[in-house]
Amino acid sequence: MTYVNSLGDVGAADIAMAGGKAVGLGGLIQAGLPVPPGFVLNTAAYSHFVETNQLEARIQELATLSPQATPQDYADGSERIQTLFAVGTMPAAIAAELGAAYGRLSDARLDDGGETAVAVRSSATAEDLAAASFAGQQETYLNVSGAEALSAAVIDCWASLWTARAMAYRARGGIGPDSVRLAVVVQRMVEAEAAGVMFTANPANGRRDQIAISAAWGLGESVVSGTVTPDDVVVDAGTGAVLSRQTADKAVMTVYAEHGTREQPVAAARRRAPVLDDRAAAELACYGTRSADHFGAPQDIEWARAGGEFFILQSRPITALPEPAADTPDTWPVPYPKGLYFRASIVEQLPDPLSPLFADLIDGSVSRSLRALMNEAVGTNVIREDDVGLPTINGYAYYYYRTSGMWRVMGKALTAVRALARGKAHMGVAGWREFSHPRYEHAIKDWQAKPAAELSGAELLDGVQALLDAGTVYYTAVQSVIPLAATSEISFSAYYDKFVRREGDPPALTFILGYDSEPIRAEKSLYDLAAWARSVPGLASAILNEPTTALAESQRRGFPPAGFSESLWQLWRPRFQDHLGRFGHAVYNLDFASPVPADDPSALLDAVKFYLRGHGADPHERQRLSSDRREIATSRIFTRLGPRRRAAFLRLLRWAQNTAPIREDALADVGLAWPLLRRMLLELGRRLVDSAVIVEPADVFWLRHQELRSAVEFGLAAPGAPAAVAITGADRPVRAAAVEERRMLWRGQVKAAAPQLLPESRWMEKAFGSMMPAGSQHQLGDIIKGTGASAGRVTAPARVLRGPQDFALMEPGEVLVARITTPAWTSLFAMASAVVTDVGGPLSHSSIVAREYGIPAVLGTGVATQRLTSGQQIRVDGDAGTVAIEQPSPTQGP
Structure with a gap:
């Protein structure tokens, strides 16, 4: 039986033999990336140890817990399993192969007779997977020297497959204790002067064209464990240009000790110095791109730098990566200077940025219908061709009134009221x-x-x-x-x-x-x-x-x-x-x-x-x-x-x-x-x-109206139309990149808080602020003010919902928090203990339905969906029109 395999020989099909970490390292070596030399003690070695020491039945008994198991149950089971491993003995066949492989890693630079220092890392069969990383669930041992210490570290690494956190993590993922085994990766330690992690897609915004690097002095454990605030650098994946950097005050660093590692202060001259200059960041990002290209998916990479050279220590798929989003806009330039912009009326039914096709079509449609009504009600020539519109600013719809047109409308206010009272213009x-x-x-x-x-x-x-x-x-x-x-x-x-x-x-x-x-x-x-x-x-x-x-x-x-x-x-x-x-x-x-x-x-x-x-x-x-x-x-x-x-x-x-x-x-x-x-x-x-214009039917919403019109005129929207690739010579849908770019822009825009009035000014707020369906977006502190629209007081967890895609998250008794609610949201009111919205007033849909249900409602806060998070305990006072934050945002457990 062979218990040791070279990392360079491990391929994607060897997950059951070598575990996720070893498969990742093998792929890096095959892609020609700089990986410290090492080997993997495969899962057969783990199985042989367990069998020789007769541990299997007892492990399964202690690790098989009911769905109602408590953290203490996991801790008790784990402690007993750890004891079983601690008293176990290493089989001779494994010890011999392990020793021989360790000997081949001997460092020629150690001319003082010392022994090679290695890192001993877990490589579980349920680890570093595309669906779940299982990061940090098993143990890593650094700066291990000598065959005896290596053998002990390997047994400890095997035992860490059964830590309480690893057992609970796998149980939440539906992975049974009988289906996991552990391999162990052994690599020569890199005497890192700097180290950190790198994501080949930006985890903050999901952008696949940006690489995010965290870097600190010393070993990378300080970055992974969070004991130091690292430098953060974002690099353009295509050009290698540094897009942004934040250089931290790095007070401590992790370094080797005689056994293991220790913390020591960073020299004063290096505390605020960047760990990586632009050139080094670009070089490291290039390795990240090669890794992502090799594995065909964005990667989470651990790296180290020694003697001016980079080493890639680990690469695994990034899990739970958000869809790509552009930067959230923070300025609101108006397209037409001589006018006023309001987020009211029909805009209340448009809480999010508009899709491109809808934006193009709705602008003229609203303008035509409003002009027709006003012409019939108060006379022609009151609202002229360009007096009103529904343009978008950062994707958000605004009612636009040209200043001169607004004065004409205001001059006809009494006429309009009389027309309404008489039912004129239908x-x-x-x-x-x-x-x-x-x-x-x-x-x-x-x-x-x-x-x-x-x-x-x-x-x-x-x-x-x-x-x-x-x-x-x-x-x-x-x-x-x-x-x-x-x-x-x-x-x-x-x-x-x-x-x-x-x-x-x-x-x-x-x-x-x-x-x-x-x-x-x-x-x-x-x-x-x-x-x-x-x-x-x-x-x-x-x-x-x-x-x-x-x-x-x-x-x-x-x-x-x-x-x-x-x-x-x-x-x-x-x-x-x-x-x-x-x-x-x-x-x-x-x-x-x-x-x-x-x-x-x-x-x-x-x-x-x-x-x-x-x-x-x-x-x-x-x-x-x-x-x-x-x-x-x-x-x-x-x-x-x-x-x-x-x-x-x-x-x-x-x-x-x-x-x-x-x-x-x-x-x-x-x-x-x-x-x-x-x-x-x-x-x-x-x-x-x-016709190969778009990838899927719903992409049609992300075309501009002129693009769609051109496709129709070109015959590409007729049944049985010829493929666009035959006409353009393209090898992919011709608007695919544009559609994805627009979706990415939308995802960034949807995070913004659109001002109710533009241009933003004190006189605009004073003149029209009280008429707007949402309150100030500059509220600070733990009290959010809105309009009390349905009486009563409730203290309960918040549930922030962005739209129907989130409805299934609503639990009975929670406070429904949304930008707006339309009649289609009514089914949720039966579950809610209260309602809070960004937009709305005492006579809006939210208030009317909340009153029918007898639950408190505070509407028009302007900021509720920005300030509140799901699970946060809040007190809704429908009489005072306030929402009090009673506890900070809940943190996610492991």
């Missing part, structure tokens, strides 16, 4: 119900009658523009319903509080709650769906046991998932499809690049599972209780008022009760065209994939 509730909504539905039906697969590229693009225009015209009309709903509620509340309310009377809100609206009807539909599923034998368990993503994909494609019988599927799918047909158009984000529930019903399926598990209150009962409280309160107030006040009270009450729910109905249907619009765009995308 404004108001009657205009929405009798004109705007039917016209929107008619436009959708016209295009639904034309199968997308049969339309030409030009027809599809025309349909997209027509449906988007219909949607923006509809949204513009809805904007006339919102102020009416707000005015009715404010007027009733003001009259009630001043002329009617007495000590002990309920708040004005009591008289407006308990009515149906589209979001509430959608919630009741999901609840009823769950109740029905419980009544069908086997259906509830099939839904609960099926992963949500698989269930959503099956719903979309129409085939039963693995856990469903054909009969159960035929019962479930059409019933759920009916719900999607009625409510699946609700948008999470108005940008059509974001799927709606009809495309991806995952969030709704999670809500069904929530109800199936017995969580959440019955929405029918909640509504009934609100209705009963409302009617009882109304009757009591009504009987005690005199005729005049009773008439005024009743008139204002009925106005608020009739108008307020319609606001939610109107907003819920803004995305009515979005499922069809997205299908048409994805049909274009599929054709462009066939």
Whole structure:
């Protein structure tokens, strides 16, 4: 039996024999990179030691713990296993091969008769893998000299396979104790003058074209263990140019001791000196690029420098690397100087940076619809061609008003109010119900009658523009319903509080709650769906046991998932499809690049599972209780008022009760065209994939409008179009690089906090700040201020959600924290103990639904998603309009 293998002979297929670390080192040697000489004591040696000392059964017994095992259980099991290894003896065959291999590593420079110092490192079969690095779970022993010390270090290294942290780490990853073995890498120690780690993709932003290097004086253990703050250097992977550097004050360094290592102070002259100059950083980055190219994936590399030469000590795949993101913007230059920019109105439905295609199409669409409405309401020539727009700044949409145009509009303010009150230009509730909504539905039906697969590229693009225009015209009309709903509620509340309310009377809100609206009807539909599923034998368990993503994909494609019988599927799918047909158009984000529930019903399926598990209150009962409280309160107030006040009270009450729910109905249907619009765009995308213009259909959202128009005119979006590669000579989709660059730019932009008003100035804040749907972004301290929109106080963990992709993370009782919530978010309110948003006010969707649910809401904070993190304990005071941070952001455990 051979127990020792040369590192240079270890290949990618040898993971079971040599472990992950040795495979990585073998690859480095084969790529021609400078690796310290060494060998690997393979897993057969580990197995032979365990067998000779009769340890296997006892190890399995002590290491096999229940899913409910505590940290102490792991610690107790580990201690007993460590004792087994400590009293074990090294088999003679292993000792002989180990000694011979160590002898071949003898350092010719040791002319004083000393023995070669080596590093002894674990190389587990579940280590340094692409899916999980298992970094630091087993032990490393440095500066080991002599055959006897080497043998002891090897046994200690084997035993470290069973440390409490390694056992718990593997258990969390689903790796059983019977499936792991440990090899041991032995390498000649490098007398490092400097060392550190290098990531061949920048872990801060995911950029694959940037290499991040950390460097410190002495051995690299100080960097890996975190005992010293290293220098940080970012290098351009293509050119080797240093993009940024931070030179630390390096107070201590790790150096060799007589046995092992020790810490010593860094000389004063070197503490603030850079460890690597630009030339050295570029040379090291070049080694990193060669390693990444060899392994075909970004690498996490440990390196050392001795005598002016670099050595690569380890290379493993980077795990959990974020998608590439550009730098987060910190300046907000306006495209047109003579104007004002606001993030309000339709922009409230666009919390994130816009996809390029949507940005191009929505600008003109909004401008046209707003001009048409104003021309009809207050007269022509008030808003002119370039007076309004919806441009983007750092990707974020802003309502733009040219200064001269704004003055003209303000001069017609009274005319506009009178037009709204009279329902002119089809404004108001009657205009929405009798004109705007039917016209929107008619436009959708016209295009639904034309199968997308049969339309030409030009027809599809025309349909997209027509449906988007219909949607923006509809949204513009809805904007006339919102102020009416707000005015009715404010007027009733003001009259009630001043002329009617007495000590002990309920708040004005009591008289407006308990009515149906589209979001509430959608919630009741999901609840009823769950109740029905419980009544069908086997259906509830099939839904609960099926992963949500698989269930959503099956719903979309129409085939039963693995856990469903054909009969159960035929019962479930059409019933759920009916719900999607009625409510699946609700948008999470108005940008059509974001799927709606009809495309991806995952969030709704999670809500069904929530109800199936017995969580959440019955929405029918909640509504009934609100209705009963409302009617009882109304009757009591009504009987005690005199005729005049009773008439005024009743008139204002009925106005608020009739108008307020319609606001939610109107907003819920803004995305009515979005499922069809997205299908048409994805049909274009599929054709462009066939023509090798883009990689996947959804990339169509990341094209500019002119690019898409050109592709259509060139015939590349027609069924059966010739591949673009045949025309351009390219060997890859011709817009692939541009699409990825735009996605990367978007990922950087989405981290920014977009100002509510531009240009940023004190007079702008003073003049318009109180009208904005979000508060100041310059709040400091542990108290975040917003607008109290639903009364009550709750202390609970925060759950920061960026969009529907995060909905499954929500746990019952947490505080829902989001930039905004639209009607499509309503299913989460049943889980939430409170709601906090960046954008919104006392009459926004978030407040109205929170009040129906009876949970506190603080809205329009401006900074909640920037300042809060999931798991953080916060106190939400819906009366005071504040959010108090009660504990710092939780740290992640090992």
